[in-house]
Amino acid sequence: MSAGSRWPTLGRGDRDRTLSLEADGTIGPDAFRVLALGCVLLLTTAYVSVLQNVTQVVGGTRTLLALVVATLLAATILARLIRPGTALVLTALVAVTGFIYYFERSGVGAAVVFSAGESIVADAVTLATGLELLRVVEAGVWTLAFAPGPVFLSWYLAVRGRYGLSVVPGGFALLFLVLTGDAGSAVTLLGVLAALGAVAFGDLERRGGSVAQADAIAVLFAIIVALSLSVTFVPGGAGTANPTTAGASDGTLEATIDSASERSGIAGEVDLSPEIRFVVEADEEAYWRTGVYDRYTGDEWVRTGQSQPYAERALEKPAGATETMRQTVTVRTELGVMPAAAHPLEVEGGIGDYTEVSAHGQIRPATTLIEGDTYAVESAVVEPAPIALHDAGTDYPEEIEEHYLQMPESISGEFEARTAEVTERTETPFETAVAIERYLRTSKDYSLEVDQPEGDAAEEFLLEMDEGYCVYFATTMTQMLRAEGIPARYVTGYTSGEQISDDEYVVRGTDAHAWVGVYFPDHGWVEFEPTPPQPREAEHSERLLDAQEERIEDEAIQTGIEDTPDADDEDETDGDDDPDAPAHNPDGTDAPGEAGEDDPSAENETAPEADEPGSSDTGDDPNGSAPTTADDGLTTPVPITRELVVVASVLFAGLLAGVHRTGxxxxxxxxxxxxxxxxxxxxxxxxxxxxxxxxxxxxxxxxxxxxxxxxxxxxxxxxxxxxxxxxxxxxxxxxxxxxxxxxxxxxxxxxxxxxxxxxxxxxxxxxxxxxxx
Amino acid sequence: MTERPNTDTDSNSDSNPNSKPNTAPEENTTSSPSATAADRPETLPVSAVATLCNDVVDNVSRVIVGHQEAIEHAVVALLARGHVLLEDVPGVGKTMLARSIATSVDCDFRRIQFTPDLLPTDVTGVNVFNQQTREFEFQPGPVFGNVVLGDEINRAPPKTQSALLEAMEEEQVTVDGETRPLPDPFTVIATQNAVERDRTYELPFAELDRFMKKLRLGYPDPAEEAELLGRTVGRHPIESLEPVTDREALVRARETVANVRVEEPIREYATRLVGYTREHARIGASPRGTISLLQAAQARAVLDDREYVVPDDVQTEAPTVLGHRIETADRERDRDRDGDGDAIVAEALERVPIDP
Incomplete structure (x- = not known):
């Protein structure tokens, strides 16, 4: 070709090329400007959508969107009127005003802001190091304070044609949300692609590039998508470790309810692990609480506020009559939580140095507890008489009302109507709570094998589903109570477990549970149990039985000789009839525990979504895991989401462009x-x-x-x-x-x-x- | 892949060589009246011509020691209806080369020794009044031969030189208004001394263009020179040189060469080569140079027993055909500087792609 264009005698080719170039050039700078502006808008949409996710939970979506639209309009108008310097100052002013408002609302006070600048910095650093917006107490106000600055500045610059600069404020906003962990990988990807597109198209507009050069942009897009799929730098973006049990695979109930240290998920079908978690020595049985959550997003529970070391935050004693209870917990497996009966007051022993206290008064270990760790906790058990609760009234403290009545904006009127129907004849909050509890216990069946609902879990469970497990019952009850104006919260933990002697309880993975805390003035948080107990016990015992049978088979195959089946059989029959049955042979309880430790794959054996490679790799006994994983481990289909299609098509287009470009x-x-x-x-x-x-x-x-x-x-x-x-x-x-x-x-x-x-x-x-x- | 219309390429006369191979006979009718379409000679088979050429080359090699390539080039020019300019120091066998070629093909050999006092009529011939018939009779000059050796052509004044050059170009001579055709075949082998330039009339650049090739013989290497001495001292081998073919065969061989196939890729390649010289020198090779290049390539193909030209033929012929037609800026300043054109041709061969 080079020779062809050089020689005048071969002019035909030259003419053709010139013509084709002119044809390319007909897509003028205007089109590129529209594309660039579109990309800036897309970037803005990306981070505003993250904020919107927050407001949909805590309220204020309409305000946020109105604010963003107003900001965009203001930026469009001011782009022609004011100079960049002025715009920058204006942005700073808007941002400062917004955050002063935020601090006023969250009770800190603007004065503090001026006097204690470092606490603001600390706040920002905390957010940037992974504190999610949903965990911010005044999350709604925070989004309103945050949004206008970057929206205004980026759109102002984009309208003025400074695409490269306009990406900066938007990019920073997105980066911040990425660092807080709120922006998911899809939104991040979209934002980054939009930023890249804005810069690229802006450049094409400025230099009068042709469409032919757009294939380079396509290649860049594809590279970014590919990188984002292979490299994860977003904190908490992928692979959240299970804090409850270090080795446990996903799919167990425990993993679901404690999916991360500050949140509790709602999954579909779950499994139970028969492994012994801990042994409690206490005078009486109780539910061993591990987590308290106040903010409901529709598909998970989030705990707002931050934990503080045990030494710095005193545990408050509930207002009403309480009974002190002392318990000693011996950990039997790696544990990321600190089970204790409700309202722990005092942690004894050296472990206090490693204990954190959440804003809701729940204790949790700062590091993972390991087998053999022992701690003693003194708890104040609230056991008010029903009559006292009847008379408690509705005089809730403002702080309680503000935090424990939150419902996602998306909740439907139907949910509220049904709730009202259920609680029609009740007069006091206590009656309402009892009515809801009874309604759920009687109208829904217990099952661990449910499909995770698409929309709001509470709404789906109340209106559509016929069966579910504790997470669904507790979530739904909490939300129903809130719909009725009664402060309630979601509590996770373990049931009392298997009593093996007068004051000793063995708690296994099968005892994982979730229930409800309801607030009564002058009494504090009283616990309710919306899950039907008998079906639950039956189901959980069955799981335990299954696991033990399989283990026995494994051991029989492995050793040929088995000397403890009798003891195990006893366990199972006892457990079936009465979970609280006493007088167990210590050997009998030890045996499954040891077996579980020896064979980590045992706990996965009935897992419907068994993590096959993981379990078979770590399992000492391939015979045990092979048949069960073959049963139901391979049936999980790969879901084709819209996201996947978009990512795939971007990759494909980029691949084509790259192929085209490299020949x-x-x-x-x-x-x-x-x-x-x-x-x-x-x-x-x-x-x-x-x-x-x-x-x-x-x-x-x-x-x-x-x-x-x-x-x-x-x-x-x-x-x-x-x-x-x-x-x-x-x-x-x-x-x-x-x-x-x-x-x-x-x-x-x-x-x-x-x-x-x-x-x-x-x-x-x-x-x-x-x-x- | 046969003929392409002339309009296919540029409008300049480069198009001529492209179609020339197939239309050569028609063109010749205008320039040489003796060869009309009717008595167009029959062609010989390519292999026969190849044999003939090799015989000639071998025969000449009996006289000229070494210089195998130069002999081949000279034979190529003879077959391609071209003329040769031999430039070298005296005494390296320029004259002997011309004579032995002429003898080998059994052609009429004439020699013109150019001197400063040589007149045009000394070359072309003159009308002499015959007392008996009372009429002017034309006394043909030495140019009326099949192989004409113009010795030391740069010693004669331009007017005399141009008489020979006109004959070369047009294959005819005009004396006193009367045009007389030259015999067929007609080939001029001119020599030019590379020394003693002071007392010479350097051939104008435009006239150099009329020679198809410019060759240099150069000194023989010691071994060759020893053999040369062995052969020539005593009885010179030229005395005993016998023709290996005849005039008739030569004419038919030339017709064969003119019919050798030159396909479009070759024409375009030649055009690119010449175009390169035009871009990289003050004056590049002329369209006549392009024509000559393809004609020489045709002859070279026949020499190689092929009825079509391949790029290699063009590459072999380009240095001798194009070199003397290129004037570089350096040569303008320093007339003694030769060979720059050759450098440019070498560069073109190295850089111009064969397939575009």
Missing amino acids: ATVQARQLIGLYWQRPSDDPDRDAERAFHRLEGALARDHRPRGAAESARSYVTALERQNADLDPRVERVLERYERAVYGSGVDRAEADETIEIVDEITRNRLPIVRRDGN
């Missing part, structure tokens, strides 16, 4: 053409192509032919250098010359030429060559 198609065709040629109608062309194939093979083996080197001198030179050059090359060359420069070759000659080249090139293939030899 890989040409190379691939050359490579294939090297080994395979289909005769055409024109013998001359066949001979010519055959020679080019041969040339390709020679180029790989020796050296490529120079552009100014004739075919004949190339072959001659190779012959001189390589004595073993196939003598048939000469014949191919002769045919080629005759086809191109002479009178042409006939069909037979062309076919023979192709055959020769086929043989020569295929001899280069390692396998064929070995066969040939």
Whole structure:
């Protein structure tokens, strides 16, 4: 081509190229401007959508959107009126005003802000290091304070045509939300692509680029998408470790209710682990609480506020009558939580140094507890008489009302209507709570095998689903109470477990549970149990039985001799009838515990979504895990989400553009053409192509032919250098010359030429060559 | 892949060489009245011509020791209806080369020794009044031969030089208004001394263009020179040189060469090569140079027993055909500087791609 464009005698090609360039140029800067502005808008949408996710939970979506639209309008108008410096100052003013408002609302007070700048910095740092917005107490106000600054500045700059700069405030906003962990990978990806698009299209507009150059942008897009899929730098973005039990796989109830240290998820089908978690020594049984959550997003529970060391925050004693209870907990497996009966007051022993206290008065370990750790907790158990609760009234403290009445904005009127129906005849909050509790216990069945609902879990459970497990019952009851104006919260933990002696309880994974805390003035948080107890016990015992049976089988296969089946059988029958059955042989309880420790795969064995590679890799006993995973482990289909389709299409487009740009198609065709040629109608062309194939093979083996080197001198030179050059090359060359420069070759000659080249090139293939030899 | 219309390429006369191979006979009718379409000579088979050429080359090699390439080039020019300019120091066998070629093909050999006092009529011939018939009779000059050796052509004044050059270009001579055709075949081998330039009339650049090739013989290497001495001292081998073919065969061989196939890729390659010289020198090769290049390539193809031209033929012929037609800026300043054109041709061969 270079020669072609240089020589005036070959002007036709030149003209064609010029024409085609002009055709490309018809897509003018206007189109690029629209694209660039669109991209800036998309970036804005990306981080506003993150904020909107927050407001949908805590309220204020309409305010937020109105604020954003107003800001955009203001930016559009002011872009023509004020200078960038002024705009910057204005942005700063808006941001400062917003945050002063936020601090006023959250009770800190603006004065504090001015006096204690470092606490603001600390606040920002905390957020940027992974505190999610949903955990901010005044999350709604925070979003309103946060949004206008970047929205205004980025749109102002974009309208003024400074696309590169306009990406900066938007990018920072998005980055901040990424660091808080609120922006998911899809939104982040969208934002980054939009930012890139804004810069690229803006550049194309400024330099008058052509559409042909857009393939470079497509390649960049694809690279970013690919990187984002392979590299995860977003804190908490992927692979959240299960804090409850270090080794437990996803899919267990425990993993679900304590999916992260500050949140409790709501999953579909879950499994129970029969492993012993801890042993409690206490005078009476109780629910061992591990977590308290106040903010409901529709598909998970979030704990707002921050934990503080035990030494710095005193545990408050509930207002009403309480009974002090002392318990000693011995941890039997790795544990990320600190189970204790409700309202712990005092942690005894050295473990106090490693204990944190959440804003709701729940204790939790700062580090993972390991097997053998022991701690003693003194709890204040609230056991008011029903009559006292009847009379408690509705005089809730403002702080309680503010935090424990939160409901997602998306909640439907139908949910509230049904709740009102259930609580129709009740007069006091206590009656309401009892009515809801009874309603849920009686109207819904207990089952661990449910499909996770699409929308709001509480709403779906109340209105659509017929069965569920504790998470659904507790979530729904909490939300129903809130709908009725009664402060309630979601509590996770373990049921009392299996009593093995007068004051000893063994708690297993199967005892994981969730229930409800309801606030009564002058009494504090009283616990309610909306889950039907009998079906739950039955189900959980069955799981335990299954697991034990399988383990027995495994052991039988493994050792051939089994001396403890009797004890295990006893366990199971006892557990079925009465979970609180006393007097167990210590050996009998030890045996499953030890087995569980020996064989980590045991706990996964009935897992519907068994993490197959993980379990079979770590399992000492492949016989045990193989049949069960075959049963139901392979049936999980890959869900094709819209997100996946979008990502895939971006990748595909980028791949195509990249292929186009690097000319890989040409190379691939050359490579294939090297080994395979289909005769055409024109013998001359066949001979010519055959020679080019041969040339390709020679180029790989020796050296490529120079552009100014004739075919004949190339072959001659190779012959001189390589004595073993196939003598048939000469014949191919002769045919080629005759086809191109002479009178042409006939069909037979062309076919023979192709055959020769086929043989020569295929001899280069390692396998064929070995066969040939 | 046969003929392409002339309009296919540029409008300048480069298009002529492209179609020339196939239309050469028609063109010749205008320039040489002796060869009309009717008595167009029959062509010989390519292999026969190849044999003939090799015989000639071998025959000449009996006289000229070494210089195999130069002999081949001279034979190529003879077959391609071109003229040769031999430039070298005296005494390296320039004259002997011309004579032995002429003898080998059994052609009429004439020699013109150019001197400063040589007159145009001394070359072309003159009308002499015949007392008996009372009429002017034309006495043909030495130019009326099949192979004419113009020795030391740069010693004669321009007017005399141009008489020969006109004959070369038009294959005819005009004396006293009367035009007389020159015999066929007609080939001029001119020599030019590379020394003693002070007392010479340097050939104008435009006239150099009329020679198809400019060759240099150069000194023989010691071994060759020893053999040369062995052969020539005593009885000179030229005395015993016998023709290996005849004039008739030569004419038919030339017709064969004119019919050698030159396909479009070759024409375009030649165009690119010449175009390169035009871009990289003050004056590049002329369209006539392009024509000559392809004609020489045709002859070279026949010499190689091929009925079509391949790029290698063009590459072999380009240095001798194009070199003397290129004027570089350096040569303008320093007339003694030769060979710059050759450098540019070498560069073109190295850089111009064969397949666009």
